[in-house]
Amino acid sequence: MLDLVIRDGRIVTESNVFDGSIGIQNGKITQISATIGESANRVVDAGGKLVLPGLIDGHTHMEMPFMGTVSSDDFYQGTVAAACGGVTTIVDFAVQPRGETILNTYKTWRQKADPKVCVDYGLHMIIRDFNTTNLAQIRPLIGEGVTSFKLFMAYKKELYLDDGAIYSIMEEAVRHGGIIGLHCENADLIECFAAKLLSEGKVKAEYHAKSRPPLVEAESVQRGIRLAEMSGSPMYVVHMSTGLARDEIKEAADKGLPVYSETCPHYLTFTEEAYRQPNGNRYIMSPPLRSDEDRAKLWQGLASGFIKTVASDHVCFNSKQKNQSDFTKVPNGVIGTEVILPILYSAGVAKGIIPLTRLVQVTSYNPAKLFGLYPRKGSIAVGSDADIVLLDPHKKVRLSLDNLHSNIDYSIYEDVSVTGYPIMTISRGEIIHEDGKFIGRRGRGEFVKGKPFQTKRPDL
Ligand SMILES: [Zn+2]
Incomplete structure (x- = not known):
């Protein structure tokens, strides 16, 4: 039976x-x-x-402390939304508070998530204090099943690490079978451009995109590739948004470097035109929305198979949190975990841009391989x-507030x-x-350990 x-x-x-x-x-x-x-x-x-296969959303931030506030989906509501979008595993980001160790951060995140999660979950570790204690904890943390480490080239005052720290962490992670996720945007240039715009009284949402032009991403991607090459570490570029970055990564991958990339449903759906709407602040995320041409190049990257994953970068804030006096104060982030599948199917498969097998690769098989969850997750086998x-x-279905399950008071996909x-x-x-x-239970989700790579690269 x-x-x-x-x-x-x-x-x-x-x-x-x-x-x-x-x-x-x-x-x-x-x-x-x-x-x-x-x-x-x-x-x-x-x-x-x-x-x-159930989706693996490899990029979520539930109840994330960020930019002076906390994202409004907690591990319960966020994973209810995930479940209703066909996501059966999330890989969320534990954020190391300054002065805390990464092992303690892991325990804190487990305590937050375990009683609430409704789908299975894994964790990436965001390292923001670079010192010998944390470097020495990379190996035991991989032993706990956290095999991926996210490092930021952006967010100068919040999450930023310098190139020396990034290189050192890469070197240590690859030694123990880990992988580095990199947020690629040049922090110094963003600060410089944003300050200039603000001094000219340019405070609206559309200037968020102007403060982070495509080259700011491409420059960091290129630098990240060099750091990965020097350290021998596999690298995963999170939330890639531009054709320029795509070209850098393709070139590196063609040379045989273990460099992988992810894009998100919002970059596949909207363009920077969205910032000119009355509620443009609600579309603020980083990297920002781009041009129609960039959007087309991301779809091409999925079609040809070298953009390896689509994940949500789900980090949502309600309209009050998003309503700020200038674009630099708006907490960055949008919903996404519930819309990955409908967007990829409707705008991708149904239009003949990607085949069904590719949909499964980028939403389940590839993330399972990259984050050590395969073969337990990632296929129907x-x-x-x-x-x-x-x-x-x-x-x-209209992706309106009524049909989605996140704990926010609007949907940026209302007209989709x-x-x-x-x-x-x-x-x-x-x-x-x-x-x-x-119709599931609160807290029924299990923590799933990632397995370290036995070779220096994920087999993809
Ligand atoms: Zn993110």
């Missing part, structure tokens, strides 16, 4: 699309075949639906966790309608979301 059977769906993996059924027992996938005769406690008819999302390719929407999310064999309703 099986716990659950998903019958007669169109199953999509990172390399295949085929019709079949999936048998699930004790939270694991135990059978995949054309038909399953064995009886089950529950049978879900997936006729006419796509059956995909016998023995893997039964993390599955059912998508109705014909369901039309999609065709193709997740209608059921299964996490370790348990149905936790059905037709827009979260």
Whole structure:
């Protein structure tokens, strides 16, 4: 007797699309075949639906202390939103407070997340105090299952590290099978440009983009690539937003360097025109929204397969938090975890830009490989966790406040309608979301340890 059977769906993996059924027992996938005769406690008819691996959103910031405030989705509400968008694992960022060690930071984040998370989760560690104590803790932290370290070239007063610190952390992380995530924007140039704009009285949201032009990202990406090359460390460029950065990364990858990149649903959907709207402040995130041409280049990068992941950079703030006197004071960040799948399906797959297998690669298989979660996560395979999302390719949904689940009072996607929407999310064999309703339990999610790389690079 099986716990659950998903019958007669169109199953999509990172390399295949085929019709079949999936048998699930004790939270694991135990059978995949054309038909399953064995009886089950529950049978879900997936006729006419796509059956995909649950998404791994490799970039979220739940209840994140940032720019003098805290992001408004906590680990409960943020993972309810994730679940309703077909995400079954998030990899969130633990932020090292100044003066604290990274091992203690890890424990604090576990204590925050464990009682609240509704989907499984892993952690990246943001290091902002560079010293010998923290350097020595990289190895034990990898032993705890935190294999990825995020470092910032931007946010001078908040999170910034200099190149020497970045290089040293890369060198130590690669020695123990870790990977470096890098926020690539040149902090000095941003400070210089922003100060000039403010002195000219240019305070509106549109100047946020002007203070961080595309070359500011491309310069940092190029410097990051050099640091990765010198240290021998694999590097993952988070939230890549421009065609210029894309070209730098492609060139490095073509040379055989272990350099990978991620982009986000907002860069694939909006352009900097959004900043000119009355509520332009709500679209402030960093890097900023870009031109139509940049957006097209990101889609091309996904189509050709060298942009490896799409993750949300989910960090949301309500309208009061976003309403500030000038663009430098607006907390950076937007929602995203719930819209990754609908945006990629509707604007990507349905339009013939990316195939279904690529959708699975960039949302599940690749992040599982990069963050050491494969093969437990990242595919539909016998023995893997039964993390599955059912998508109705014909369901039309407007990504409005009413249909989304984050704890904020507006949706930047209010005017975006999609065709193709997740209608059921299964996490370790348990149905936790059905037709827009979260039906799982608070705190049911588990911490998933990342495994360090055995070689100096992820096999992707
Ligand atoms: Zn982020």
